[in-house]
Amino acid sequence: MLKATIYFMLYLIGLGFDEKDITLKGIEAGKKCEKCYAELYTSDWKGDIKNIEKLIGKEIKILERSDLEENLDIWINEIKDYNTALFVPGDPLVATTHIAIVDQALRKGIKVKIIHAPSIISAIASCGLQIYKFGKTATIPWSGQVENVAKTIEFNKQHGLHTLLLLDIGMSGEQGLKILLSKNIITEDTDIIVASNLGRENEKILFCKAKEIKNFPSPCVIIIPGKLHFAEKEFLELLRCGNDRKRA
Amino acid sequence: MLKATIYFMLYLIGLGFDEKDITLKGIEAGKKCEKCYAELYTSDWKGDIKNIEKLIGKEIKILERSDLEENLDIWINEIKDYNTALFVPGDPLVATTHIAIVDQALRKGIKVKIIHAPSIISAIASCGLQIYKFGKTATIPWSGQVENVAKTIEFNKQHGLHTLLLLDIGMSGEQGLKILLSKNIITEDTDIIVASNLGRENEKILFCKAKEIKNFPSPCVIIIPGKLHFAEKEFLELLRCGNDRKRA
Structure with a gap:
């Protein structure tokens, strides 16, 4: 049978x-x-x-x-x-x-x-950074325990790599940055990329100094750029705070 | 007006x-x-x-x-x-x-x-490796110029990170591995993951030694695992060559 x-x-x-x-x-x-x-x-x-x-x-x-x-x-x-x-x-x-x-x-x-x-993992290419130049990813947790985040950013930066920082559920861009600033991981003048609602109707991407961001609600990611290729640099300037040739 | x-x-x-x-x-x-x-x-x-x-x-x-x-x-x-x-x-x-x-x-x-x-960039999570533990990505080109690939693998490995290797258009898994082997970047006994047609009907993922792979047509990627978390290790064993508890 x-x-x-x-x-x-x-x-x-x-x-x-x-x-x-x-x-x-x-x-x-x-x-x-x-x-x-x-x-x-x-x-x-x-x-x-x-x-x-x-x-x-x-x-x-x-x-x-x-x-x-x-x-x-x-x-x-x-x-x-x-x-x-x-x-x-x-x-x-x-x-x-x-x-x-x-x-x-x-x-x-x-x-x-x-x-x-x-997925956010590939959608971040929308920011104009080359996807294969990203190093390890880290998450900023609500707990504020960011030793691992600090290590990841420093390590990637040392090697010219970009760092994608995911934010814990419900955390806004401002809240994420506040944690990074309070732990001296970045300063108010650090150039960063913030992307809120990536891939959605109300998507908002900005290249700016940490002190310049406001109103970047959850879901949001922060990117700390590493060494920039000139094409990346040129593109980022289009997303620069105050530039009106913005994306749709 | x-x-x-x-x-x-x-x-x-x-x-x-x-x-x-x-x-x-x-x-x-x-x-x-x-x-x-x-x-x-x-x-x-x-x-x-x-x-x-x-x-x-x-x-x-x-x-x-x-x-x-x-x-x-x-x-x-x-x-x-x-x-x-x-x-x-x-x-x-x-x-x-x-x-x-x-x-x-x-x-x-x-x-x-x-x-x-x-995108392949997030779909590789299907292999059971944690996406945030991937380092920089590299591409194996038809030219066989793989200095950058060698450097990327070594660097990621040193830091416990996984390496995603994209293969040039039309390159099969066997052809990609042949290039890596001929340049002594890996040996025949190196544990690797090969994934052909990821996300398609005829998807095929295998965890094996380099010498064991055959019939992994383009489009294909190769992953060189870094330090494995025990959950990653356990899952990879399910994809191990010869294990019949395979994915659909």
Whole structure:
């Protein structure tokens, strides 16, 4: 007698920055699934999940951090006999906590497919800095524990590399800078790039001195440029505070 | 008399890895434009542009490298009085050559909007390595001039960082490795990750020794892991050559 093994599929589907950043692949995968979930705690996603529900024609259950971390086993058991979609902000697995979900699913014999979407990691190319000249990335946490951030910036700077600083959930550009300034990691005259709502309708990118920024709400990133190529320098001047040849 | 300034918009629209990686934003922007172009020379895009034409209901003219590099002025003049879409593989501006297009457009008073899409830069998170532990990226060129690649790998390794190696257009994993081996940058026993067709139907990711890889066609990337966190190590073992608990 032949014994067939049936594999169910878990799709991790990227949502990008807001509800219109989902790809055709993402919509198609969502339509195939019997169970649909979303987590919106790893990033500040600006969209209405109801619109994603309309696109795939199904209800989506919102999961909390505890469902996917402390109680991951329970969730994996819940989905193991179904094709399942888990919608996540940005590009899945960039939030490193999701690796554990994939790992557990594979160990239970569930196949996993990643459906990619826009991510801050490549979208920062919008600032005009060459993506391959970025060094290690760091996150400014609400705790204000920035020893690691200081080390990363210094190390990258020493080697001419740009540093992408992600800000903790809900942290504005001003709040992030205040932490860096209070720890003397940068001065008020340090040239930085601030990008708020990258990839969204209300995107705002500015090249300026730290003291010049105001009104850069969350989600926001700060970039400390390393050694600038002349093409990078020229482009950054277009984003310079006060220059009116601004991007749309 | 009031004088109104009309700004036309140039949309750089990311196509991701193939024809189903376009986002809803990308389709919407394409529909708004009077002129539509695509360039497919900066990356090995796996799709049929005819399907993108169907989605936006318009013809798309394919541009060559010379149109957008040597003759950029001519093209900018052609589009300056229209809303224009330029479709590009991956996430726009990750191909650093496109910065010049944005720069020129802004200087001519054309507004520019970037529509993001999946990119190899974040999709490599699929390999289970933490994205913020990647150092500088390098490209293996067909010329075999790999001094910069060697330096980048050594530097990243010294500091425990992972190295993403992009391969020149059309280069297979085997061909890329052959170059690294012939220059003694790695040995046959070096542990590497190879990822072919990342984000596409025929995606293939393997963690193995350099000598074990075969049949990793273009588009392909190679990753030289730095210091591994135990979670990274555990996950990579699932992708290990010979392990049958593979990803879908």
